[in-house]
Amino acid sequence: MTHVPLGAFIAVSAMLFFIGCAGVLMRRNAVVILMCVELMLNAANLALVAFSRRLPAADERGSVFVTFVFVIAAAEVAVGLAIVLAAYRNRPSVDVDEARAMRG
């Protein structure tokens, strides 16, 4: 079996991370920004699992962190969407540029 080298996994993960990062900076819809944050989290997961499987370690440390990332991602989406829906209930828009009531 030919194994794919570790560097290839990390490179794909980095590309996905920066795609998500660009999305967060470029898009204005709050829901799309949440989606792009999820992409970034997934890219980080991929890197963690790749390191954990391909570097010698006694335990699956990286995979354990990935489990925690899953938990945090689930919590983040639940609360994030609740905030978006609550904000939408007060003002009829989910455009993040228009949420500037706190601006001086």
Place this chain on the structure above:
Amino acid sequence: MPIGPFGIDPAIWAVLRLIIAVGLAVFLVLNGALAQIYLERKIQAVIQDRLGPMHTGPFGLLQTFADAIKLLAKEDVRARLTDASFFIVAPAIVFSPMLASFVVLPFAPDFVAANLNIGILYLTTLGSMTVLGIVIAGWASNNKYSLMGGLRSAAQLISYEVPQILALVTVVLVVGSLSMIDLTNSQPGLLVNFLILPFAFVTYFIAALAETNRAPFDLPEAESELVAGFLTEYSGMRWSVFFLSEYGEVTVVCAIMTTLWFGGWHGPGVDALPILGVAWFTLKTYFFVLVFMWIRATLPRLRIDQLMSFCWKILIPLALVNIMSTAVLVLAFPGNLLPIAIVNWGLLIGLILGLPVVQRRRLRALRGRVDARALRGLPT
């Protein structure tokens, strides 16, 4: 020359096993759906004191084949304002995970396409993918009934996944493995897991009814409220793919019940003739399929709020208590299943006796609220 199972060379057996298992899966999905539709009609008919289909073939046996041909030959209709790509992709999203889950079902000793060490986790994972297809089907149809059906279905499936997984975890705690083969092998004799973990079984059974959209939890496609739910805009082959996956999912959850609680392929004569395991497995699975149909003909449909509050306020807390007590007892009495069995039977009896009391109190509170609203002139 090494001799594998059934006296066949292991190298040939490895390939042969794969072909047989995949063949069985496709056979079970396609013919199983036809058989189940026939059974469903006949059983409903018997319960409602009718004859059911009688005209096509002897005892109406060919009726479902005729229906299948009709569905295949139907015109492919898609309303203009539906979202084309989503509308087409939704049936596939529902169907493919269901087909993939047949890979790990243990039909008989050595009759498994893939013995994954995460078998039962794999099955739950695939089961959770159905939601996505249904939500997309509801959204793409551009029809308020479809959308309501899709959203209801998403809420229902996500909620009932929790007690389902909790029930599975209880069994996994006792057996100590996630592999479907190990789970089957842990109960070779008459002492099946059902006798030890009846409460986990009942939890799983109720959750499975909801997961497969079967009555009394068939709210996503409640005819009297939502026309046909997310299926409203579908017809012909696409509709039948949804239908096929529904029956396939019923088969999968029944197979999970058989494997986890009723000994899977084990039965008289399996040790002498391993192929008999397929027969036992199929018989046990279809027994649960029949129970599903019996329930459909017996119980009225729940309301959506009853459905959700039953899941979150009764089923999940009790399942958590069950998992907690089982975990403690597994550690406290290693190798002794009696305490676990006692607690589980106690929980089951508590559920059956406590449910009417709780429901009566809830109803009283609800009526009080409605009356108070009427008195104060608030909208109900």
Place this chain on the structure above:
Amino acid sequence: MFDLIEPIVFVLLSVALVGAGAAVVLLRRITSGALLMAFTFLCIAGMFVLLGAETIAAFQVLIYVGAITVLILYGVMFTPQSPRSYPLFFQRQTPLAAVFVALIAVPVVFIALSFRDGGPPASGGGDLVPLATSLFGPFAFPFEVASVLLLAAMIGAIALVKREDPLDDEFGEERL
């Protein structure tokens, strides 16, 4: 011939992953974006299987495809699509953001390619047992903290979207 299966699957998965990820960012239709996001999650699960981490792959599909995508679809359906209809590339911050990200991304990807495997790949048998022994052994306390976080998130989400009813104090939370 079987030798090349892993690299071929990897290339297919990474092309699909990067393509679908870019589409999530660039597509104007949010619903398509959500579906493509689910597709990238599936591709990542495929990558995990390639790495021999089936348990993590199963969790990935269970949590991301089964739960998070559905939640986000809910969010998409309950909120309006953006009323402003000008294309993405004429927004003020877009070119700046693209240049900024590209400036950091290109060197990082090249550095990433230089990583080498640190020894023989982990033997077969999957990651279920090592993952479980770590999770319930040295990482038991963080695991418990994570469950508290989930509970807090659940309560927070319910509190944020709950509608108040003056009759709640009198009759409890039961609704019709």
